[in-house]
Structures are given as structure tokens and as C-alpha cells.
Amino acid sequence: MNIPKSKYPRVVIIGGGFAGVNLAKSLANNNVQVVLLDKHNYHTFQPLLYQVSTAGLEPDSIAYPLRKIIKNHKNTVFRLAEVNYINSEKQEVETSIGNIAYDYLVIATGTKTNFFGNKKVEKYSMPMKKVPQALNIRSLILQNFEKAIITKDEAKRKALLNFVIVGGGPTGVELAGAIAELKNHILPHDYPDMDINKMQIHLLEGNDRVLPPMSSHASKKAEEFLLKLGVNVHCSTYVKDYDGNQITTNTDLELQSETLIWAAGVTGAPVKGLKAEVLMDRTNRYKVNQFNQIEGYDNLFALGDIALMKTELYPNGHPQVAQPAIQQGKLLGKNLIRKVNNQSMKPFIYNDKGSMATIGRNKAVVDLKHFKFAGFFAWFVWMFIHLMALVGFRNRVVVFFNWSYNYINFDKAARLIIRPFKRED
Amino acid sequence: MNIPKSKYPRVVIIGGGFAGVNLAKSLANNNVQVVLLDKHNYHTFQPLLYQVSTAGLEPDSIAYPLRKIIKNHKNTVFRLAEVNYINSEKQEVETSIGNIAYDYLVIATGTKTNFFGNKKVEKYSMPMKKVPQALNIRSLILQNFEKAIITKDEAKRKALLNFVIVGGGPTGVELAGAIAELKNHILPHDYPDMDINKMQIHLLEGNDRVLPPMSSHASKKAEEFLLKLGVNVHCSTYVKDYDGNQITTNTDLELQSETLIWAAGVTGAPVKGLKAEVLMDRTNRYKVNQFNQIEGYDNLFALGDIALMKTELYPNGHPQVAQPAIQQGKLLGKNLIRKVNNQSMKPFIYNDKGSMATIGRNKAVVDLKHFKFAGFFAWFVWMFIHLMALVGFRNRVVVFFNWSYNYINFDKAARLIIRPFKRED
Numbered sequence: 044m045n046i047p048k049s050k051y052p053r054v055v056i057i058g059g060g061f062a063g064v065n066l067a068k069s070l071a072n073n074n075v076q077v078v079l080l081d082k083h084n085y086h087t088f089q090p091l092l093y094q095v096s097t098a099g100l101e102p103d104s105i106a107y108p109l110r111k112i113i114k115n116h117k118n119t120v121f122r123l124a125e126v127n128y129i130n131s132e133k134q135e136v137e138t139s140i141g142n143i144a145y146d147y148l149v150i151a152t153g154t155k156t157n158f159f160g161n162k163k164v165e166k167y168s169m170p171m172k173k174v175p176q177a178l179n180i181r182s183l184i185l186q187n188f189e190k191a192i193i194t195k196d197e198a199k200r201k202a203l204l205n206f207v208i209v210g211g212g213p214t215g216v217e218l219a220g221a222i223a224e225l226k227n228h229i230l231p232h233d234y235p236d237m238d239i240n241k242m243q244i245h246l247l248e249g250n251d252r253v254l255p256p257m258s259s260h261a262s263k264k265a266e267e268f269l270l271k272l273g274v275n276v277h278c279s280t281y282v283k284d285y286d287g288n289q290i291t292t293n294t295d296l297e298l299q300s301e302t303l304i305w306a307a308g309v310t311g312a313p314v315k316g317l318k319a320e321v322l323m324d325r326t327n328r329y330k331v332n333q334f335n336q337i338e339g340y341d342n343l344f345a346l347g348d349i350a351l352m353k354t355e356l357y358p359n360g361h362p363q364v365a366q367p368a369i370q371q372g373k374l375l376g377k378n379l380i381r382k383v384n385n386q387s388m389k390p391f392i393y394n395d396k397g398s399m400a401t402i403g404r405n406k407a408v409v410d411l412k413h414f415k416f417a418g419f420f421a422w423f424v425w426m427f428i429h430l431m432a433l434v435g436f437r438n439r440v441v442v443f444f445n446w447s448y449n450y451i452n453f454d455k456a457a458r459l460i461i462r463p464f465k466r467e468d
Numbered sequence: 469m470n471i472p473k474s475k476y477p478r479v480v481i482i483g484g485g486f487a488g489v490n491l492a493k494s495l496a497n498n499n500v501q502v503v504l505l506d507k508h509n510y511h512t513f514q515p516l517l518y519q520v521s522t523a524g525l526e527p528d529s530i531a532y533p534l535r536k537i538i539k540n541h542k543n544t545v546f547r548l549a550e551v552n553y554i555n556s557e558k559q560e561v562e563t564s565i566g567n568i569a570y571d572y573l574v575i576a577t578g579t580k581t582n583f584f585g586n587k588k589v590e591k592y593s594m595p596m597k598k599v600p601q602a603l604n605i606r607s608l609i610l611q612n613f614e615k616a617i618i619t620k621d622e623a624k625r626k627a628l629l630n631f632v633i634v635g636g637g638p639t640g641v642e643l644a645g646a647i648a649e650l651k652n653h654i655l656p657h658d659y660p661d662m663d664i665n666k667m668q669i670h671l672l673e674g675n676d677r678v679l680p681p682m683s684s685h686a687s688k689k690a691e692e693f694l695l696k697l698g699v700n701v702h703c704s705t706y707v708k709d710y711d712g713n714q715i716t717t718n719t720d721l722e723l724q725s726e727t728l729i730w731a732a733g734v735t736g737a738p739v740k741g742l743k744a745e746v747l748m749d750r751t752n753r754y755k756v757n758q759f760n761q762i763e764g765y766d767n768l769f770a771l772g773d774i775a776l777m778k779t780e781l782y783p784n785g786h787p788q789v790a791q792p793a794i795q796q797g798k799l800l801g802k803n804l805i806r807k808v809n810n811q812s813m814k815p816f817i818y819n820d821k822g823s824m825a826t827i828g829r830n831k832a833v834v835d836l837k838h839f840k841f842a843g844f845f846a847w848f849v850w851m852f853i854h855l856m857a858l859v860g861f862r863n864r865v866v867v868f869f870n871w872s873y874n875y876i877n878f879d880k881a882a883r884l885i886i887r888p889f890k891r892e893d
Contacts, residue, residue, distance in 0.1 A: 045617065045618045045619075045620060047661050083885065084610060084614065084883075084884065084885045085884045085885070085886075101526045101527075101528035101529070102526075102528075102884075102886060103526035103527075103528070103881075103882045103884060103886075104526070106884050106886065108658070108881070108883050108884060110658040110659075110883075111658070111881070111883075114657050114658070120661065122614075122617075122618065123611075123614040123885075140618050141618070174886055175886060175887055178886075185509060186548075189509065189547075189548040192470065192547075193470045193547065193565050193566070194470075195470060232539050233533070233535040233536070233539070234535075236472050236545065435881070436873075437869075437870070437873050437879075437881045438881075440869060440873075441866060441869065441870075444862075444865060444866065444869065445862070445866075448861075448862050448865075454862075456528075456533070456536070456860070456862050456863075457528045458509075458533050458535075458536070459509065459510045459527075459528060459531050459533060460508065460509045460510070460548075461510075461527060461528075461531065461599055461600060461603075462600055462887070
């Protein structure tokens with residue numbers, strides 16, 4: 044492979060998400076050569092994908108070129124590549140652009156949507172893990188409205204205007220709230236000759252409350268907010284089947300909908316090649332020790348969502364959100380430098396900064412260790428934290444301006460069908 | 469068709485470009501019913517498409533939802549539809565969503581890329597008339613760099629880094645300048661391990677000077693600016709053939725390139741159904757009188773790029789740029805109201821506000837009637853005029869911020885391959 048030679052040991056990182064990017068930053072201009080690989084040429088700020096889906100933000104402001112992130116890292120090389128196989132004997136990865144040798148390999152490939160083996164749901168539902176998927180949802184919502192206004196078939200119209208979100212975690216809750224705001228503030232003006240009450244939003248959650256990973260206070264408040272916005276919340280309800288129109292569930296709830304957004308779960312996106320026993324069966328995460336080393340390998344590491352580090356406090360691993368990925372990425376950078384210098388590595392201790400979700404304007408929930416709150420202040424904190432977490436000054440300013448504009452004008456201005464969504468049959 | 473009944477006569481407008489949108493605005497809340505039809509749900513600000521192609525602006529800031537434009541027009545209905553046929557006997561148009569009756573029909577469909585019958589050029593070259601096409605060019609430029617950096621084949625690398633733009637009108641000149649700025653300021657930082665001098669930009673123009681519709685002063689200055697930026701300008705040169713790699717021309721210039729951007733000409737995009745003789749052969753424009761009425765029809769009109777109004781000053785019709793479209797749209801609105809009220813219509817007189825093109829930072833040319841200038845001030849005027857012409861406050865602010873950011877940082881931040889470009893074979 045056409046990668047410049049270096050006198051330093053080479054660290055290959057697979058994946059430019061929160062974990063991979065923070066690791067690369069932590070290794071910048073140190074005595075290792077870093078090769079960052081990703082299928083995309085940009086980092087995606089996943090927590091705001093739902094705002095792209097609902098026309099609140101343009102895609103370009105939550106994506107950031109990976110080459111720009113590493114611009115001043117003299118020791119770092121980026122390659123647009125998909126990794127197909129890890130050959131740990133030869134210490135190389137087999138990729139779409141050829142084989143790449145490594146001294147240390149870090150897997151930070153994150154997760155993919157989990158359809159729990161249901162092929163029909165996989166075929167007909169809309170996942171939302173990537174920018175193009177979020178844009179597909181944006182197109183589909185708007186296309187459905189354009190179709191609904193011209194059809195003479197009442198049942199068809201109802202199905203077009205029924206938006207069903209499966210999964211009451213932060214993604215599902217935030218998305219349901221944002222679609223409700225489209226209904227409450229924007230679409231009635233865009234479609235004055237349509238009865239907006241025909242639009243229905245349903246949120247289905249298998250657990251007995253929304254936001255199951257958060258406190259019961261947050262769950263209660265979030266459900267209150269959702270109901271206030273007009274979302275139909277169905278707890279203890281999971282989808283049994285979907286054929287593109289008819290949704291059947293475990294309860295007597297049956298819905299006709301042309302739009303099923305699937306935010307019900309994720310599973311690891313591991314790379315082929317390692318011993319089968321390093322992968323945790325159900326969640327597809329790599330079992331790692333407290334240094335993020337993959338069990339049984341000395342120079343192989345896994346970070347973030349794809350890593351399963353069992354600790355006393357987190358017997359099932361850390362939550363699959365941004366913070367563990369960021370913190371593990373930063374620490375592993377320091378640890379790799381220590382390892383290269385024959386120093387001992389430091390164990391990872393997760394600093395839980397709390398969790399939060401936003402439901403709509405002035406409506407969010409925040410869980411801190413000793414303090415739980417909801418409403419306007421929580422919403423303000425949510426915005427501030429997400430704004431600061433965005434990569435790049437330009438993206439922060441554009442997002443801040445869009446939020447201010449949307450807030451003042453009760454608007455979401457990016458309601459564009461740039462590329463119409465076509466279901467592949 | 470499912471369009472609300474109205475007691476007023478119905479004006480159907482085909483196309484939401486500069487002409488259609490200005491006509492709709494001019495008819496807002498008047499005693500006619502307006503039905504605006506477009507294939508897209510947004511208005512495209514075409515003069516800035518080249519900045520989307522070159523990662524300077526995000527697509528969402530030069531597109532504007534058509535439904536948002538007509539939000540406060542109580543008498544106006546938008547439908548997402550493609551018009552296939554005009555039945556002037558029955559006074560209705562046949563569309564992708566059914567037939568729609570009209571009392572007055574206005575064709576404002578603009579132009580499409582003209583490949584002058586060369587099927588191979590059409591297959592392998594990149595046009596730039598629509599937002600998705602501009603995004604394809606953006607993806608392709610970046611993909612070529614990602615490929616060039618890994619290939620071991622020198623000839624292949626050269627072809628990947630050879631960017632050929634055909635057509636030295638404003639679009640071609642602006643695009644060539646913007647790609648040169650990518651080369652001069654941005655790509656060397658993104659690809660530090662590649663020799664940027666291997667990147668070549670060629671601009672081909674059939675005429676003996678670039679910007680042929682403008683003054684010879686503007687042409688001379690524009691060519692100077694292009695050369696200064698490192699663009700290879702080939703005048704009196706036109707493309708004879710292109711097979712996806714090899715470009716042959718009428719001169720001894722032969723180029724290998726994976727990227728041929730086609731900005732060499734446009735032709736009208738008429739709708740089927742009218743008498744053949746109303747269309748001008750070569751340019752596919754509808755022959756209209758001074759009221760924009762199509763020859764031989766009383767209630768059929770054509771506007772902007774698709775209208776050919778021969779006058780003493782413009783024996784070959786008005787230039788196919790934004791200003792005639794905007795001015796004709798505004799006037800036709802007033803004229804239709806006059807016609808409905810049985811008053812006589814007023815003839816169109818084009819107010820030529822001049823023309824301009826920008827080549828790069830601090831480099832533009834402006835032709836006014838009595839005054840021609842070039843350089844920093846021209847560039848500043850160009851920016852101001854384009855900013856003010858953008859639809860919507862939000863788009864203006866986002867574009868202004870991006871321009872300021874790009875100017876200060878010598879950056880174009882949207883270099884994202886959101887959807888990779890795949891050539892269809």
C-alpha cells in the first residue's frame with residue numbers, strides 16, 4: 044500500500060467516529076505513525092442526525108472532513124477504505140484499497156442498526172445511523188406529504204401521514220419530538236389545504252417506559268413532553284412485523300403506515316478475522332480488558348461502542364454513547380505512547396458526565412449524578428453541550444445560527460427533497 | 469386533480485425558477501388562482517451551484533423550499549409534479565400526478581444541458597444544472613483525489629488529477645477558478661503526501677475568448693485572472709469526443725482526464741403538445757411576442773430562458789440569465805391581472821443591469837452599461853449582489869458566514885463525499 048514509510052511504529056485505526064478521532068488527536072505529532080481508515084471521508088456527529096432527518100439542520104453542518112481534523116498532525120495519514128479482514132498473524136488488515144500492515148490495530152467501527160433478524164422490517168423500515176439515511180428520512184417525510192395531498196384514497200392518505208418510530212431511547216424520543224414540531228408549527232403552513240390532524244406520530248417502546256437507560260424521573264418527564272406535543276406513546280410494545288404498510292405488534296395495536304423509522308437497537312459492527320470467542324454473542328462487542336486490549340491479543344484494541352469492558356460498576360459494559368468512546372480514545376492515545384516507550388498502561392475509569400435527551404423547544408431532560416432536571420433549563424444545557432461538542436468552529440456557528448433562527452421563527456428551513464427516496468424492491 | 473376550487477381564473481405555472489417564482493410572487497393574493505408546478509420542491513439559486521460543486525457552500529443554502537416562498541399567498545397552490553404534455557384544446561396539462569386544467573398557462577421550464585447530440589460526451593461528462601449534479605461533481609473531485617493518492621499507475625494518477633471544464637461562459641470560468649482555489653489553498657493541506665503540481669485544470673472555450681457574452685475588457689481580465697490562478701485556458705478549442713478518459717479536440721490538444729465538466733451550452737426544455745412552429749429550431753425556445761405570449765396562442769405564455777422574444781436591441785432574444793427571467797416574471801404577473809380585468813397588457817422592455825463573473829478571491833469582472841471594472845471592487849460587488857439575490861434571510865446569513873469564513877481561512881469546508889458518485893455504465 045501506498046502509505047509513506049515511517050521510522051516509528053504504526054497504529055492503524057479503523058473508524059473515524061468519536062473514539063477513532065479522539066484517539067488520532069491524542070496521538071497527534073507523537074512518536075508513532077497513525078493511519079486512520081474510514082468508509083466515509085467525514086466524521087458524523089451522530090447525536091444530531093435526527094435534526095437532519097427533520098429539516099432542522101443541513102447535513103453539512105454535522106459532518107466534518109476527516110482530513111481537516113488531522114490537517115496539522117504530521118504523523119497521521121488518512122485513507123478512504125473499508126476494512127474487510129484482520130490478519131493478526133501477518134499483522135495486516137485487508138481493505139478495499141489493498142493490505143495495510145500495522146504494529147498496533149485499533150477497532151473503532153461502532154455499531155450498526157439491529158433489526159433482530161427480521162428481514163421484512165429490515166427491508167421496509169428506515170434506519171438512521173448515517174447522514175444519507177437521515178437525508179432519506181427527510182425526503183420521505185416530505186414526499187409522503189406531497190403524495191398525501193393529491194391522493195383520493197383516504198386509507199392511503201392515513202398511512203402516508205402516519206409516522207411510526209420504533210424505539211424509545213434518546214434517538215427515538217428526539218426524533219418523535221422533532222416530527223411533532225414539524226406537525227405543530229411548520230407543515231400546517233406548507234399544506235394549508237390539508238387537515239393536519241390527519242397526521243399521527245406513534246412512538247413504540249418495548250420497555251415499560253421511554254428513555255429506559257435514564258432515570259425514572261427523566262422517563263416520566265419525557266413522556267409528559269411527548270404527550271404534550273401530540274405524540275402517541277406506546278410502552279411495552281414491540282413490532283412483530285411490517286410489510287411496508289401494516290404494522291403488527293405484540294399488543295392489539297395495529298397501525299397502517301408508509302413510514303416506519305427503526306431506532307430500536309444497535310449491534311456491533313465487528314471486522315472479520317479474529318477468534319470467535321473475543322466477540323460477545325448478543326451485542327457483537329469485542330471483549331476488552333481495562334486497557335481496551337482485546338482479550339488474548341497484545342497489540343489489538345477496541346474502543347467505544349464496539350468495546351465491551353466489564354467493570355464492577357458496569358457489569359454489562361459502558362453505555363454505547365459518545366462519552367465512553369471519547370474518553371477511551373483519549374486514554375488509549377496516552378497508553379499507546381506509554382506502551383511504545385515500555386511503560387505500563389493506565390486502566391480506563393469512566394467519568395459519567397450524565398445523560399440527556401431533548402424532546403422539543405424548551406423541553407429536555409437531564410440526569411446528572413446527584414441532580415435531575417427537566418424543562419427549559421435542561422433544554423438550554425442540552426443545546427450548549429451539543430454545540431460545544433461539535434467539531435469545528437464553522438459547524439458550531441452554522442448550527443447555532445440555525446437553532447436561533449428555527450427557535451425565533453418556529454421554523455425548520457431545510458425541508459428539501461434534494462434526492463427523492465426510492466424504496467428498493 | 470385534487471386542487472381546491474376557486475371562483476377566480478386559474479394560472480398554471482410550470483417551473484419554480486427565477487421566472488416562475490417571480491411571477492407567483494407578483495400574482496400573490498390577487499384575483500387569480502395560481503397553481504405552481506415543479507419537479508423539485510425547492511427553488512435552486514443556479515448562479516451559486518458552482519460553489520456547491522467546489523465545497524464552498526452547502527447545498528441547502530442555495531435551495532429554498534417552494535412551499536415556503538408561497539406560504540403567505542392565499543391564492544396559490546404548489547404541486548410537486550412533472551408536466552408531460554400540454555393539451556391546448558382542452559386547456560389542461562397532463563402531469564405525473566394527473567391532469568390539471570388551466571385558464572392561463574405559463575411555461576417557465578428553463579433550459580437543460582446541451583450536449584449537441586454527442587452521446588458519448590453525454591454519457592461520460594458531468595453536467596451542472598441541478599443541485600444533485602453539483603453534489604456529484606463535489607463527490608467526484610474528492611473521490612479522484614482519494615484514488616490518486618493510492619494508485620501506483622502514473623498515467624491513471626495524471627488522468628484523475630486532470631480537471632477539464634468545457635465552456636468558457638460564466639459557469640465554466642467560475643468553476644475553473646474555484647477548482648484552482650481548491651488546488652492552491654486547500655488540497656495541499658488535505659493531501660500533504662501528494663505533489664499538488666500533478667493537479668491540472670484546463671478550461672476549453674470554442675470562441676476566441678472566454679466570457680464571450682461580456683465585453684472584451686472582461687474577457688481579457690478574466691483570462692488574466694485564470695492564468696494567475698494556474699488554469700490552462702484553451703480558446704478556439706472544442707471537444708470532438710470523450711470516452712471517459714481520452715479527450716480529443718479540434719486542435720492538436722489531447723488530454724487524458726477522468727473528469728470532464730460540461731458547461732458548454734444549454735438548450736430549451738420545452739413541454740410537448742404545442743404546434744411545432746412555435747419552437748425555435750436550434751435553441752428550443754418558444755417564440756413569444758412582447759407580452760411573453762407564445763405565437764398563435766392567447767392564453768399561453770413562456771418566460772425567461774425558454775422564451776425567445778426578438779426585439780430590435782436583442783434580435784436573437786434576451787440573454788439566458790437570471791435578470792430577464794425575473795423581470796419578465798414580475799411584468800407578466802401585472803399583465804395577467806390586467807388581462808383578467810380586460811385591460812391591455814404592457815410590453816416587456818429589458819432593463820439590462822449589466823453582467824458579471826467571479827474568478828476567485830478578490831478577482832471578478834463587471835460590465836455595466838457605461839463602466840467596466842475588474843478586481844477586488846468587482847469581486848465585492850459580485851458578492852453583495854448575489855447575497856442580496858438569494859431567497860430567504862436564513863440562506864443569506866449562512867452564505868455570508870461561509871464566505872467570510874472561507875475568505876479568512878482560505879478554506880472551503882464542505883469537502884464531504886456524502887453520496888459517492890458512481891458512473892452508470
